[in-house]
Amino acid sequence: MYKIGEFSRLCQIPVKTLRYYDEIGLLRPASTDAASGYRHYSADQVEALNRILVFKDLGFSLREIRALVSEAVPVDQMRSMLVCKHEALERGVAAERARLARAAARLEAIAGSGQPAAHDVALRRFGARLVASLRAMVGSHDEGEGLFDELEHGVGARGMRRQRAAI
Numbered sequence: 001m002y003k004i005g006e007f008s009r010l011c012q013i014p015v016k017t018l019r020y021y022d023e024i025g026l027l028r029p030a031s032t033d034a035a036s037g038y039r040h041y042s043a044d045q046v047e048a049l050n051r052i053l054v055f056k057d058l059g060f061s062l063r064e065i066r067a068l069v070s071e072a073v074p075v076d077q078m079r080s081m082l083v084c085k086h087e088a089l090e091r092g093v094a095a096e097r098a099r100l101a102r103a104a105a106r107l108e109a110i111a112g113s114g115q116p117a118a119h120d121v122a123l124r125r126f127g128a129r130l131v132a133s134l135r136a137m138v139g140s141h142d143e144g145e146g147l148f149d150e151l152e153h154g155v156g157a158r159g160m161r162r163q164r165a166a167i
Contacts, residue, residue: 001030007041011049026066027052058085 008015021027022039027049029039048069055065060081068078110116132155138144 001040001042004029004039004041007045011046013049013053021052024062024066026062026069058082059089060085 002010004015004018007013008018018027018029018039018041022029027045030042030045031040032038033040051069052065055068056062060068064081067073068081132151134147134151136147138147
């Protein structure tokens with residue numbers, strides 16, 4: 001049997017983490033001294049802790065890990081959870097690759113011009129929307145109002161007000 005500090009050093013895990021795992025029922029000590037409250041761990045628990053750490057390294061939450069390390073989890077269910085985690089990790093990698101590509105493009109633009117981008121554009125996804133547009137050269141702001149009038153006539157006053165309020 002190992003005292004918590006010895007087990008901590010053996011497994012290279014902070015004592016605080018072992019206490020927390022005990023608190024949430026993830027890894028209970030083999031025994032606890034009733035008088036002192038000292039926790040003692042067995043050599044067999046090294047393997048249990050390593051299994052927890054493997055799942056943690058894969059990105060599972062402690063709640064998911066508790067389900068995975070319980071004896072009642074059928075192999076098919078464990079496989080299903082691992083497949084879901086694998087797919088989530090793949091999506092995360094793809095998102096990070098896209099972010100990396102955007103950063104590289106920004107660096108290339110700065111290298112080409114020697115200055116940061118004149119206009120920053122943030123892209124956001126949203127549902128399908130109806131869009132109406134007009135294109136014309138205008139010499140003043142007042143001429144631009146004429147385009148809004150033309151657009152309002154084509155879309156209808158009610159639809160145009162809704163859109164102007166959103167702008």
